[in-house]
Amino acid sequence: MTEAGEDDVMFEGVLEAAPEKVWRALTVPELVGAWLLPAREAAAGLELDGTEEGLSRIDCEVIEAEAPSLLRYRWQADGEAESVVTFELTRIAEGTWLRLTHEPALARVMAAANSNGPVMLAA
Template identity: 45%
Template sequence: MTILRNATTKSMEDKAAPDDLHFESVLEAPPAKVWRALTIPDYVAAWLRPAENGIDAAHSPRRDSSEPELVDCRLLAAEAQQMLRYAWSEKMQERILDSVVTFELAPHGEGSTLLRITQGSFVLRPVAANLNQPTMLLKAA
């Protein structure tokens, strides 16, 4: 079951901003297995479309316009089988949404994992008008 809420624990409330998004889910897998799904590139590619793979919206099935065209992430911090933190950048139409995404894992019962995902520190910025990419010129008639 996935839950969206502002702050789930006192420790999260201390460091959470009012606009942060928090998702929690109990997964029927041990933390080691969930950690592999979050860290092995082939497994990550199954649920996240990394920009470094050169995949873009033009080569994917039609999606809702609110979905990101590209996701680019840079690792900021990691604690094995406990926490991953990324600088996250999503290109959405003519804007880029920068944020910080944190994945926290904790044992939950026998063989299960509590996965907490927090996304915050949002900055919305426009896409540069000149991307310094080659342009096509049309021949004047």
């Protein structure tokens, strides 16, 4: 399991389902839509559409996937900074131990065209 940073939001708990079933709930658009937000396949992962609920549209680009134990999305809501959401699934006697970690916005360094070094650090 990965270590959570001090600014990360983390949830851990037991789900009474096998990791394979939880994996499907995280990756199949129709199943994601049943528990999170309406979802559809996108070129690099999923697109969540919260507009009917007064929320943003969210692009979820898969950056790491090891079925059925690890899924990491680059998460970007309209008009907000990019962050990373990680789902770690571990088989246990009761079903699945789920650890969900949402890392804060990734810092971006923008450099001058002539490579004089960073001119802005945005979080």
